[in-house]
Every structure is written in structure tokens, then in C-alpha cells.
Amino acid sequence: MLTLKQSRRLNTLVVGLFAWAVALLLFFPIFWMLLTSLKTEIDAFATPPQFIFTPTLENYLQIQDRSGYFKYAWNSVTISFGATALGMLIAIPAAYSMAFYETKRTKGTLLWMLSTKMLPPVGVLVPIYLLAKQFGLLDSRAVLIIIYTLINLPILVWMIYTYFKDIPRDILEAARMDGATLLQEMLRVLLPISKGGLASTMLLSLILCWNEAFWSLNLTSSNAAPLTALIASYSSPEGLFWAKLSAVSTLACAPILIFGWISQKQLVRGLSFGAVK
Amino acid sequence: MADLKIHNLKKGFDGNEIIKGIDLDIRDREFVVFVGPSGCGKSTLLRLIAGLEEVSSGRIELDGRDITDVSPAKRDLAMVFQTYALYPHMTVRKNMSFALDLAGADKQEVARKIEAAARTLELEPLLERKPRQLSGGQRQRVAIGRAIVRNPKVFLFDEPLSNLDAALRVQMRLELSRLHQELQATMIYVTHDQVEAMTLADKVVVLNGGRIEQVGSPMKLYHQPANLFVAGFLGTPKMGFLKGRASRVEASGCEVELDAGCRLFLPVSGATLKTGDPVTLGIRPEHLNRGSEGNCQLTVKADVSERLGSDTYCHVVTGNGEQLTMRIRGDFTPRYGESLSLTLEAAHCHLFDSNGVAVGQSLQLAA
Numbered sequence: 001m002l003t004l005k006q007s008r009r010l011n012t013l014v015v016g017l018f019a020w021a022v023a024l025l026l027f028f029p030i031f032w033m034l035l036t037s038l039k040t041e042i043d044a045f046a047t048p049p050q051f052i053f054t055p056t057l058e059n060y061l062q063i064q065d066r067s068g069y070f071k072y073a074w075n076s077v078t079i080s081f082g083a084t085a086l087g088m089l090i091a092i093p094a095a096y097s098m099a100f101y102e103t104k105r106t107k108g109t110l111l112w113m114l115s116t117k118m119l120p121p122v123g124v125l126v127p128i129y130l131l132a133k134q135f136g137l138l139d140s141r142a143v144l145i146i147i148y149t150l151i152n153l154p155i156l157v158w159m160i161y162t163y164f165k166d167i168p169r170d171i172l173e174a175a176r177m178d179g180a181t182l183l184q185e186m187l188r189v190l191l192p193i194s195k196g197g198l199a200s201t202m203l204l205s206l207i208l209c210w211n212e213a214f215w216s217l218n219l220t221s222s223n224a225a226p227l228t229a230l231i232a233s234y235s236s237p238e239g240l241f242w243a244k245l246s247a248v249s250t251l252a253c254a255p256i257l258i259f260g261w262i263s264q265k266q267l268v269r270g271l272s273f274g275a276v277k
Numbered sequence: 278m279a280d281l282k283i284h285n286l287k288k289g290f291d292g293n294e295i296i297k298g299i300d301l302d303i304r305d306r307e308f309v310v311f312v313g314p315s316g317c318g319k320s321t322l323l324r325l326i327a328g329l330e331e332v333s334s335g336r337i338e339l340d341g342r343d344i345t346d347v348s349p350a351k352r353d354l355a356m357v358f359q360t361y362a363l364y365p366h367m368t369v370r371k372n373m374s375f376a377l378d379l380a381g382a383d384k385q386e387v388a389r390k391i392e393a394a395a396r397t398l399e400l401e402p403l404l405e406r407k408p409r410q411l412s413g414g415q416r417q418r419v420a421i422g423r424a425i426v427r428n429p430k431v432f433l434f435d436e437p438l439s440n441l442d443a444a445l446r447v448q449m450r451l452e453l454s455r456l457h458q459e460l461q462a463t464m465i466y467v468t469h470d471q472v473e474a475m476t477l478a479d480k481v482v483v484l485n486g487g488r489i490e491q492v493g494s495p496m497k498l499y500h501q502p503a504n505l506f507v508a509g510f511l512g513t514p515k516m517g518f519l520k521g522r523a524s525r526v527e528a529s530g531c532e533v534e535l536d537a538g539c540r541l542f543l544p545v546s547g548a549t550l551k552t553g554d555p556v557t558l559g560i561r562p563e564h565l566n567r568g569s570e571g572n573c574q575l576t577v578k579a580d581v582s583e584r585l586g587s588d589t590y591c592h593v594v595t596g597n598g599e600q601l602t603m604r605i606r607g608d609f610t611p612r613y614g615e616s617l618s619l620t621l622e623a624a625h626c627h628l629f630d631s632n633g634v635a636v637g638q639s640l641q642l643a644a
Contacts, residue, residue, distance in 0.1 A: 168362065170361075171362045173329050173358070177356045177376075178376035178379060179376050
């Protein structure tokens with residue numbers, strides 16, 4: 001028979017092993033992608049897969065040479081940050097009015113907004129493509145900023161709404177009694193209090209924009225194409241170059257992964273704590 | 278100067294009238310307490326005065342200026358909230374200076390005012406801390422400090438002590454009383470706690486169902502409640518009520534025959550009762566005496582007793598099932614079910630007609 005202490009230890013061990021197994025399973029594709037990107041095309045094709053090989057940076061250099069990685073990266077950065085900034089600018093006032101001036105229809109409006117996320121994007125591809133063409137916005141960063149802002153808006157509003165809901169009304173009323181205008185109330189009281197939540201909302205929006213592929217593939221070709229389009233360009237038209245595809249994918253994932261890593265603390269805090277505790 | 282006048286104030290939410298027409302005069306330097314059961318509209322009334330709720334109809338005047346539609350910031354009022362409502366991201370100093378900073382006050386002047394308020398409230402060592410590093414009592418003091426630095430015409434307090442523990446509440450009550458003396462400011466205070474109302478107020482406003490039941494000094498309300506509601510609401514333990522009817526009405530008073538089984542002549546003046554009218558007699562626990570001498574004797578059965586040391590609150594049941602509470606010496610505790618003899622002091626009895634309105638004025642000892 002195990003003592004209580006022993007059985008607790010065993011429990012910890014089993015749970016720990018399981019967690020490691022899941023983590024490794026999830027991490028493996030990324031690890032394999034990184035590994036493949038450092039192989040020559042011949043090594044990358046080898047069966048059985050090779051674990052021991054002479055690493056090379058050849059693929060990375062070729063990508064920059066052939067496609068101009070930084071142009072795509074810059075497009076990704078401007079589109080993601082642009083759409084996030086624009087989204088926050090709309091979502092914050094929207095969430096403010098829903099959280100602090102709730103009406104009978106607020107809950108319904110929120111649900112309706114979220115329900116738009118359930119539509120398949122391809123269902124509106126043709127009208128949006130035609131609209132973009134009409135306005136001369138095809139292959140422009142502006143069109144992606146607008147589309148990304150709109151598709152992420154329901155999520156941004158929902159997230160910010162829940163953070164604002166945690167803030168006692170009294171604090172805003174106190175600011176009002178203290179003579180704050182609506183703008184001062186927002187800028188000097190509401191936003192500083194909810195900065196953790198706003199930061200994680202922004203981070204999520206950045207990640208979603210960065211990773212979006214459907215609209216970028218359909219609405220851009222060369223000028224405004226972000227990294228997701230670059231990856232796609234390596235997957236089909238030029239044949240299956242596994243090593244280069246891996247290298248370009250690594251380059252596309254790396255910035256957002258590093259960014260997420262740095263702001264991890266903020267993200268976790270924003271997601272797990274109430275704004276005022 | 279800060280005279281606040283409220284004229285026929287009404288407020289409804291979604292067709293429900295919460296405040297049903299209130300007229301009230303609050304004079305300069307008065308400490309006015311709004312008291313009443315939960316849902317009586319006392320907080321709403323305060324928020325209407327503050328400008329945090331829109332008035333449905335009626336008028337609010339401050340020193341002759343109509344402020345009914347003026348924004349909260351421009352009313353020259355400061356409010357202390359039940360939850361303190363401190364800005365969590367600002368230090369105590371910033372919390373206190375926020376209003377003055379917004380108003381663009383001189384930096385040195387602001388610093389001076391904060392020092393002064395901090396000294397009054399013993400907050401000096403805490404000025405650089407954030408609200409989350411403070412205890413409940415300290416937070417409450419910061420909230421009060423935030424109001425003081427603005428030097429408002431009227432201070433509004435919305436149940437400021439209800440989040441504190443019992444011991445701290447007593448202490449803060451004394452501090453608030455002292456503060457009122459020192460600042461000589463007009464204060465309006467909302468509470469559901471009648472002890473706070475009695476101890477703090479110059480003037481108590483008893484609210485019930487969106488209407489004022491009675492306005493007056495705490496002692497006046499205690500000794501001359503205008504109706505059954507006020508009589509039952511103020512005083513711990515509660516006033517006991519006995520049903521009966523007027524058996525003889527004279528110019529000098531009224532004889533009441535109680536259902537519990539005795540007759541009592543009450544010297545109420547100006548009684549509008551007729552012989553045979555149903556009445557309710559009210560008597561406070563301290564005016565019920567044990568013993569068999571007196572003009573109205575009741576035989577009651579002892580229910581449970583609460584011993585407080587100095588006093589014992591003895592709950593008793595009359596022959597016809599009416600409940601009374603008796604305050605007696607602490608060293609006496611009747612056994613449960615024991616039969617006791619009580620006498621009522623006629624001079625201290627309150628008489629209410631069938632509508633619950635006090636009849637005449639009985640001869641009161643204090644006022």
C-alpha cells in the first residue's frame with residue numbers, strides 16, 4: 001500500500017509526464033519545421049528522416065535573395081498594427097457604452113456581433129473582392145487593414161467589454177464627480193485601470209492579423225502581400241521545396257512568437273486577473 | 278454657505294417610480310442622514326442630488342442656484358462612495374489631487390491642500406501608496422480626503438461605513454462626527470443603519486417607499502415618531518406594538534382597552550379618535566417594567582432572552598400572542614416560559630390610529 005505522501009508524489013509524476021508529452025507533441029511540428037529549414041533540399045527529402053546532418057543557412061539567404069523577405073515582413077507589420085490600432089479605436093468606445101450604459105438589447109447585440117464570426121469567409125469573397133476592385137484597393141495594405149479590423153472587431157469588443165464589466169461603475173462616477181470630462185474619464189481613469197486587459201486584447205488582435213491567410217491570398221498579389229502570402233508562394237507554384245518552405249515558415253512565425261514570448265507576462269495577467277484587484 | 282432645497286423631486290426607472298415627490302430643506306452646516314430600509318430610495322435620492330442620475334421632475338437648488346440639470350462636476354459637491362471608488366492606478370496623493378489637477382489648480386496650492394487633509398485624516402505616511410496597499414479603514418479615509426481637498430459646498434456620503442467591520446465602523450463614526458465639527462460643512466449621509474443615523478445626524482430623514490416618512494432631530498424622531506413606520510424603524514430593540522381600541526375619549530386624553538387585557542389612560546392631547554376606534558399602542562423596551570404596581574398590568578410569558586451584560590433584552594409574549602421586548606437589568610434573566618408581570622408607563626406610550634399615524638402628542642420627557 002502507498003502512503004498518502006507517496007500516492008501524492010506518484011500523482012504529480014503522472015500528471016507531469018502527461019503534461020510534458022502533450023507539450024512535446026504540440027511543439028514537435030515547430031521543432032521539425034526549424035530543423036528542416038536548416039537542411040539542404042536533398043536532406044529534407046530523405047527517407048527515413050535525418051536527425052543528424054550538416055546545418056546550413058542557405059535556404060534563408062535564398063529566400064531573401066529571391067523574394068525579398070523584408071518587404072513581406074514589413075507588410076505584415078504595418079497591416080497587423082494598423083488593423084489592431086484601428087480595431088481598438090472602434091472597440092474601446094463600443095465596449096465602453098455596452099459595459100457602462102447597458103440597455104435591454106446590449107446582450108443581444110454582443111451575441112449578434114459574435115455570430116458574424118460563424119459565417120464562412122468565402123461566402124462573402126466575391127462581393128468583397130468586387131468592392132475592393134471598385135474602390136481600387138486590390139493589392140493594397142489598406143484593404144487588408146480594413147478587412148482585418150472588421151473581422152476581428154467582434155472579438156475585440158467582447159474582450160474589452162468583459163474587462164470593462166469588471167470595473168466598478170463607482171470609480172467612473174467618482175471621476176465624473178471630480179470633474180472629468182468623458183474623454184478624461186476614459187484616458188485618465190478607465191484605460192489605465194484596464195491596461196492589462198487592453199494589452200492582451202491588442203496582442204490577440206496582432207496574432208490573428210499576423211496569421212490570417214485567406215483574405216491576404218485573395219486580395220493581394222505582390223505589393224501588399226504579407227508573410228502568409230509569401231509562405232503560400234513557396235508551397236505550390238515553385239514545386240515542393242521542403243527546406244525553403246520550412247525556412248520561410250520559420251521566418252514568418254518567428255516575429256510573432258518572439259513578440260508573444262516577450263509580452264507573455266502581460267498576456268497572462270490580462271487574461272487571468274480582474275482589472276482592479 | 279450651503280443651503281440645499283429640494284422641491285417635489287421625482288425619479289422613475291422604466292416606469293417604476295422610485296422617488297415619489299420629495300420636498301426637503303437642508304440648511305448650512307447641517308449633518309443630514311437619509312435612513313430607511315433597502316429599496317426605499319435613499320441612495321437614489323443622494324445620486325439625484327449628486328447629479329449621477331437624471332431627475333424625472335422637480336427641482337434641486339443649491340444656495341438659490343437651480344442645479345437640477347447641472348453636470349455633477351459643476352455642482353460643487355463631493356461624494357464618498359460605499360466601495361470607496363478610489364482610482365486603483367494612482368497613489369493616495371494622486372487620488373486626492375485628481376479633481377484639483379483636472380480643474381487646473383496651482384501645484385503648490387494642491388500640495389498644501391493635500392498635506393492639510395492628510396494631517397486631518399492621519400494619512401501622511403500613506404501618501405505614496407496605492408489603494409491596494411491600504412486597509413479598508415485607510416481606504417475610506419482616503420476617499421474622505423479626496424472629498425475634503427475639493428472644499429465642496431456639500432459632502433455626500435453613500436453608506437460609507439457599510440464595508441467596514443463592526444469595530445472600525447464605530448471608530449469611523451466618531452471620526453466622521455469630529456470631522457463635521459472641524460470642517461463645519463454641510464453633509465448628507467445615506468445609511469440603512471439606524472444607529473449611524475441616530476448618532477451622527479443633526480437631522481434625520483426617514484424614507485420609505487420613495488417618500489419621506491418624517492424629518493427631525495434624532496431625539497424628536499425617537500420620542501415623537503410621526504407614524505408606525507418611524508416608530509418601528511428607529512430604536513434597538515424595536516418598539517413593541519399592542520393592538521386595542523379607544524374605549525373612552527376625553528379632552529385630556531384617551532382610554533385604551535388593549536386586546537392583551539388591560540385598560541390604560543393615555544394623556545394624549547388633541548386626539549381625533551372616536552370611542553371604539555381601533556388603535557395601536559407602542560412602547561419602547563426601556564419603558565416596560567417588571568412588577569405589579571402601575572395602572573396597566575399585563576401577564577406575559579417569557580420567550581428567549583438576550584444578555585448583553587449591562588442589560589438583558591427579554592422577549593415576551595402576551596396572552597393574545599403579541600410580542601414585546603423588555604429591557605431589564607443585566608443580572609436578571611427569566612427562564613424560558615416563565616410567567617411575568619409587566620406594567621406599562623402611560624406617559625411613555627405612543628398611540629397610533631388605524632392608519633398608523635401618531636395620535637396627538639403624548640407627554641414626552643425629552644425632545
